[in-house]
Amino acid sequence: MGRGGRSGEEIDRQIPWDEIKKHNTRTDRWIVIEDKVYNVSEWAKKHPGGSAIMGHYAGQDASEAFREFHKDKLKVSKYMAPICIGNVVPKASADLDEEEIKKDFLQLRKIAEDMDLFKPSKVFFSLIVGHLIFFEILAYMTLYYFGTGWIPTMFSVLFYTIVQAEAGWSQHDFGHLSVFKSVKWNKILHSFVMNFLKGASVSWWQHLHNQHHSKPNIINKDPDVRLEKVFVLGKEIPKRVAENKNNIMPYNWQHRYFFLIGPPLLFPVFFQMMVFKHPISRKNWLDVFIMCTFYLKVLILYTPFYGVLGTCLYYFVVRCLESHWFVWVSQSNHIPMDIEDDKERPWLALQLNATCDVEKSHFNDWFTGHLNFQIEHHCFPTMPRHNLYKIAPYVQSLCKKHGIEYKCKTLAGAFSDIVKSLKHSGEIWYAHYQSYHYK
Template identity: 30%
Template sequence: MAPHEVLENGIEGPKVFWREEILKSRNAKHQGDLPCYLIIDNKVYDVKDFLPDHPGGSVILTRLGLDATDAFNNFHPSSTNDLLANFYVGDVVSEDMHSTKEGFTKEIREIKELFKKLKYFESSKSYYFSKLFGNLGICAFSVGVLYIFGNSILGVLISAALMALFWQQCGWLAHDILHHQLFDNRNYNNLMGCFVGSVCQGFDPCWWKDKHNTHHAAPNVHGQDPDINTHPILSWSEHALTDLFDPKFSKENAKILPHWLVHLMVNYQTLSYFPILSGARISWCIQSILFILPNGQANQPSRMPISNIQRISLVLHYIWFGSITFFFIDNWFLRFTFIIAAQAICGLLLALVFSLNHNGMKILTEEESLKMDFFVEQVITGRDVITSNPANQWIVDWFCGGLDYQIEHHIFPTIPRHHFHKIQPIIQSLCEKYKIPYHKTTFFEGTKEVFATLGTVSHVASKKY
């Protein structure tokens, strides 16, 4: 039963809250005795008791104390409303309610309803299964090359490059599936995600969801987005430098790495960028394995449930990959070369696209994010990738797995990628109407922007610290 308060006429009504009062619950992340409030459609929910059972993991923590209406609707089916009702505790004070009678958010919500009528949220099963079989074809080609030419360095390297491409393309397909773009039934998506994401690619779906959904909820927000929480390996803003070098914040980091090494890494990060990207897949594989271990989420207030299907799926990945490596290559040097080359090339193929999505774009502090509209935040922190010749856009679409439409994907994460080209002009036009910066550039120019940001941060570090 929700808390009530006595109204002027003596009748009990729902408890009411001021937004400033609700905002204090953001401290609940650090003080366990506080309630954990969220605002959805001007109603207040205390999700403290739900944190350990939240299927989406720690992403829920990014919206504590905030209006989570659009974030909630972006990530949950309508059936979740029945569960949400169990945590209702009151309403926002009428004078403090947010209205969407006009503005960017109102139009985005209206466009969403239009896109539903146009069936843009419905996937083409033939499209996605052609992607699946196409990816498996790349894998078969890689194994075939290894079987025939596995005793030559050239054959091993060609096979490794094809295997890396297979993993990269499976990454994009698993991304779509785990965003629930393929099936209406989320259980089917999760099972397919286990096959494509775990068995084929080697990344656990729950590890990926915990990391990626948090990124979607707080893109490029310093201290929240795990995709930019990479310092000192790569530092993307002056905020990261404060964490690294300011005595008030850097004591814990100093226990891990000495300051001279941190300085060296930051100052030369433009030179180390590509070598670091080549190690990305190995890092993600290790993180994925650690995540599904019994104590892998021990320090998180919100844990994602790990099933035996997920564990078995991940084991199967290493069984089939280890088997082809052992049986089709009879030289330990070539086996080692195949394993390392496949991992390194895949790391580059994945991270080159990831970096273009958001790196080098605006980094927000938590305070800036608190004051910003959810959809505006998705737009100004993202970058679309285009070609100088529109006829070749299909090449970018294939290589980037639809993530070249990053802005559209962040606004509507459950729209299948084969509809992005239809909605892109509409979203860009709406951003121009409301003077919201909408950034799109070529693959090469976007990479230059990423390097420019790394160089700027390095320069600031050398001068200021």
């Protein structure tokens, strides 16, 4: 079988699932979308969302993921036609419950479309970007008018931390193409917010985040549950790590050292390295160049106040505070949930297994960038965040119908569950390590 392209005979070719599932390697990838089989072995390298997603769905039905990631399916379909190699033979004994979940979820999406929930508010997103610029100006003007004493510095750091944290939620909107109909304008604003206002890499974020959404909390597929051997998460990873003789951390203490190396250092140390390492390794020089304008901007604006070393310290403190903000919010929705191997669940079950919500309030909405509606965001990643609460009752109703647990917590409860889950995973590792190595 060739890689890509198709002949007249291949158009009507009937391909059984047993054959499709064999094509799931890095160099040989077939996926199924709407009962059509596509050979994406070569095309995956050109995929705008990254080749990794193609690998995560190789040998699987990617119909639901395709539907939720692509806004303009007609435009995308013209790229798909040349790599279509046939039709899938229906499974002899399809899981009726899974098929019913998929059918109902498709109907829910139709309801969301009829309610115009995929239509963004220009006023809302103008205010979001406007408040970023406002706080950035306020951070500088506080020092300009009141000097560099402790109190003005504290307020300036606070304002600039707000800019960085809220810019993180805002770039997320543009990255998911949920602000403009035009992909081009989403990408332009994404670069402005992510590269210029935050000093981070667009390509790095897309590489990680698209994988996360395609297979959330799936071992060896979601990069967010690969934590560089510093933490073990869920129930399965601790056991596998315990069986490895190269254990380098006392994971039974991870719920304690989390406070020292998790929230404080993720952004100013690990992310700071990765935002440059990723685009440089892929020679994405435009990404690197626009990022550098952020650091040049910071030096030009703040060196007259603090000098070079003082400006570096100012920046480090801001990143530490931002890191706390991001880690507690982002991890509260995922770490306490199930982390498992890929079981090829339907989209709704896949997302609910890996996400939970936090109660709605004006503060929670702002503080989390509306990611307190993480379930709804994962179900409909291109839906503008200001509409997520509107679809939530429908998602809850669908989950209730199919016996899928829908979790919604208080903000404090969600934060507390991070530590509890780390402690539980650490205990699993310790018990398994003792039994495995000291039989």
